[in-house]
Amino acid sequence: MNNLLTKHILEDLSNRERFRQSLLEWYDENQRELPWRTDPSLYKTVISEFMLQQTRVSTVLPYFQKWIIKFPDFPSLAQAKEEDILKGWEGLGYYSRARNLHKLSQIISTQESIPHDVNFWKSLPGIGPYIAAAVTSISFNQKEAVCDGNVVRVLTRFFGNGEKFKDGAYAQKKLQPLAHVLMPDDRTGDYNQAFMELGATVCHRQSPLCTTCPVLKFCKCGQRGDAENFPVMEKKKKTVQEIDRLWIKSSNALLLQKGKMGNNRLAGIYELPLNTKLGPYIKGKFISLKKRTIGQVLYQESIYWGSISKTLELDEYSLEWVQWKDIEEITISGPHRKWIKEIIQSIESDHT
Known part of the structure; x- marks a missing residue:
């Protein structure tokens, strides 16, 4: 002591x-x-x-x-x-x-x-x-x-x-x-x-x-x-990390990225796809900016409309088309489920 x-x-x-x-x-x-x-x-x-x-x-x-x-x-x-x-x-x-x-x-x-x-x-x-x-x-x-x-x-x-x-x-x-x-x-x-x-x-x-x-x-x-x-x-300066994610959907499904199994902390957890882990893609119109702090890092995550090639090997990038009816059944990272609901509501309000 x-x-x-x-x-x-x-x-x-x-x-x-x-x-x-x-x-x-x-x-x-x-x-x-x-x-x-x-x-x-x-x-x-x-x-x-x-x-x-x-x-x-x-x-x-x-x-x-x-x-x-x-x-x-x-x-x-x-x-x-x-x-x-x-x-x-x-x-x-x-x-x-x-x-x-x-x-x-x-x-x-x-x-x-x-x-x-x-x-x-x-x-x-x-x-x-x-x-x-x-x-x-x-x-x-x-x-x-x-x-x-x-x-x-x-x-x-x-x-x-x-x-x-x-x-x-x-x-x-x-x-x-x-x-x-x-x-x-x-x-x-x-x-x-x-x-x-x-x-x-x-x-x-x-x-x-x-x-x-x-x-x-x-x-x-x-x-x-x-x-x-x-x-x-001791005061520690927060660092800022900027991330781009994509909103890619079809009439009956949403494209999500599933964490690889193993030691990955997000193993088996679904998220909106990261542009850096997506292969060839097209980034479209900006949808929303989401901010969250984890420890000393401020994450600024921009979500854009996007599209991918029909020939893209989804398994290679851990991508899955998830049917809209199945969204509630899978495990989605907490903030991402909230973002998905907000974006859906925003899209619906734009069409009313």
Whole structure:
């Protein structure tokens, strides 16, 4: 443990019992009613933690409900076809999460008894220190501290830690020992959830609700009134990537590109064709510009009317004509399904 954390522990943790009590009392009264909490199970905890990676609770809720109906437990998920799993995950993005859940379920389903040890969980596909700590504390009451973006925000403000972190992952790794020292010996799952709940509902990134915070009296930044300035992160310049995609249709089908099977993160997922992976084509009239940010990259995706040669070998470029009636049945990358619906509506409105 570095000198900074040791200094914090010596100066500030004499109040940690009162801090824990205040936080847990607040959580007991104010926790959100979430489907993985109201009727908890190990399976629901695992699914929710995978879905909540880099995704808001409000976004996850409808997907979680549908998922539990379709795949109610580890055995049903283990036995499912990958294409059905990807379809169930459609719209959440980061499809490797769904594939890893499939592999994890196949492993868990073979266990006579499920280990409580955090190292076992870290060994499973798609599980790092955060999910391993969340699962083992919530489901097995193991003393394993979670340290996600919410926890980083609360800790840096609580201790007035002005250290500049190069990114969120580095901050989480650096503050993990401090998060662990703060943990109680019991109700570890509730405590971890309370910490994350505080960050999500009170200790916001911008405009934190300090006056209603249950642990304001322990918080240096809250007392000083400068909580919004923490944590301190190195500013990274966003890069811009421009992409052209084509809208190529017939009277009864739309031409889509399917991610090649294998290690490709979009394996089996359909998208509007990239002009760079299309072979000979004709780019026509501009339709729409779509912008989205992933990490530090701003993608500006221009969609044009297009056409291809009738003799083009579609398989060579992973292209498929998908019947309009089948569009809802296949797995399409979340933003692309939205774009397709918007373009169809736009075309129809132009003809009315």
